Amino acid sequence: MLNHDEAHYLAQVTHYAQTTVAPLAAKWSLGETPTEAFYVTAAAMGLHALELPVHAGGLGHGFALKAAVCETLAAADFGIAMSLINTHNVAKHLAHSDNAEVRQTYLPRLLIQAKTACTALTEPGAGSDFAAIQTRAFRCDGGWRLNGEKAWIINARHASLAIVYAQCAEPGNRDGIAAFLVDLEDAACERSTSATAVNQTSIATGGFTLRDYFAPDAHCLMPAGQAFRAILSELNGARIYVAAMCVGMLDSAVAHVHAYGQRRQTFGGNLLSHQAWRLELAKATTDLAAARSLVHQATQQMDAGEDAQLLAAQAKVFTVQTCRHHLPKLLHAMGAEGLAPTHPVARHVAGAQMAGLTDGSDEMLLERIAHLSRSRDA
Template identity: 40%
Template sequence: MAAEESEIPHNMPPRSAAGNVDDRAHLPADDPIPGMDAAVFEAFAGEVAQFRDTAVAPNVARWESEKRMAPEALREASQIGLLAMEVPASLGGLGMSFAQKCHIVEVLSAVSMPFAFSLVNTGNVAARVANLGSDAHRERYLADLMAGRRFGSTALTEPGAGSDFANIATTATPVEGGWRLDGAKAWITNAAHSDVIFCYAQTEPGSRGRGIASFLIDGTRPGFERLPPYELAGGHLIGTGGFRLDGYIAPAEDLIGPPTQAFGAAMSSVNGARTYVAAMCCAMVEATLAGAVRYGTQREAFGKPVIGHQGLAWKLAGVQNRLEAAQLLTERAVAAVTESLHTGDASAAILPAAHAKKFTTETAEADIAACIQAMGAEGLRSSHPWGHHLVGARIANYVDGSTEIQTDRIARSLAATYATS
């Protein structure tokens, strides 16, 4: 069922470090990858909000009750370019900067983080095909990905290897003309429908990250077996599932990231993913807070609006306080990732991304629940997306490195940061 239109911010304006509306959508003043023209982008963001309110919001509850992805909505999203955000304009994409992409996923996540997460993963694959693939890859896959005729996934995780990515067991064995891939992947976003997949495999068992390579695999070829998607409570729109590779032959030209390079590239891309997940969390909290405040000003109890009671007002003030901190940490991470894309050095973005994801995921779940509580039983109605956001916040704690992994990353930096100060 649709969320009431008045409850969802239409433009989700990003904020500057001072807390003021910033029409550059998180872009630092010296952004080295400017992306779309600011005025064009502002108009596009409004178009995205309209798509969100008409094509996504009215259908989220139904899609979840049907326990499925929404490929038809992703195809509709493609009509305004949402599956090609970071594909260069010269190849038919929108040519957005990373910062602009983060703002767009905020806009979409105001009604459904799982839908936004599914969408951005196909978009990421399209951008990688455009930027890393050969001319043959672009000719074979790019137009279909941008149009939603095919969907994309990035396959790192396995049944026995999640946060410890270097421990993957899928093997890539050299054969005449290419590589033979064998193994299983699990917990893969979009796996319910995707068949253009950047897959990571071990070329030298026992070598951990040093031997990992990445391949562009085609799920329509022999040797690929799609497994049934997982039933995730409230998260079916992500299309999470897995697949098996049994004698899948990847031609030599489908080796995208050779050993000694692929592992580092994957870890670099994770910084960006952690950052846009943080942006998604900010959007869910802000949308839920806006709904709770609006309800509190309209509903009266004991002779005055509910928001006039100190206990509730202070609780929501705490939510806003933490949201401001979350937005600032996310902006810092966006700036760091943007800079790393310019310099090619991802190391400076690791900690900002970890801090942003740890804080936003840890606070989003409790703060969304607090906003729902502030609305009483009304907050549980499916006409509001708040329960869907609660599930989205829980999912955010796992994707692209669990909250514990972010904590460990920060902990390992402590000595270098403070021991000699």
């Protein structure tokens, strides 16, 4: 599926993930935050630019490489994989903007200055029920005034730019929702942190409040009537790459626990020599193969430009549930040592929990699957 250049690029990213990201992830799980230098290196490697057209400063790769990069980064740290890909997704929007000012002024911030960006739908009062968002956009001279609060947004702790979804009509009207480019360095924006009980500084979830933020007309990236439908279609890709991240986390856990089982001695032999211990590893390996195959099928459909709604939803639900089932058991298989921050499995347990909420929770996706399967049978 990957051409020669893409396979070469993926090998470089895999090396970077294993030698640079994985050791840093242990520190991030203890509360340290990724440095600016980290993002400079990541941007220089093209991780903010994978799918962007070459004429816009991108690498011009396809979706299959994006999914593979997500898998390999999440094997090291789910949080940083989500962080980098969210900046990438905003850069892709900017690169495809019809407006030259948007492309020339804001895209270099992400590609050259290595700043980060986020996509903000969720609010304190509206998550799954996206049409219920309360952030409002009112027409004013030359543009729009935005007011409202966003929460649980990846990268919001440090992002320079955001794509903000806001209601231009009455609350609850899907066709009234539009998407605006927002400069989070503007004084009309005040940040907040969405803290979690587990340290996931690399995903940098946070929120912000907009008070009379002025967005000129050119910064309306998707007008009312288009934005709601566009986000639903974008979510298909997001579901597949999050599924690929789950495969990456489970693969990493299986490899890690297998290696630990070879080293750790109990009752006169290593852990792997005890049948009762290695059965869990065998079950996880089997489900990992099934999960990988589903992600592969969905990725192929996406890359071919086909309608990937059903497979995308199925791949995400299956991989998240597979991770939720096996990762705690794999963590248990390492005994107390598994909880040490130098090991990735506890981080992956938290990562899988987060993956189950982003880009469509299990329940929303199962509803979607039921609906799509019914319409297919009809």
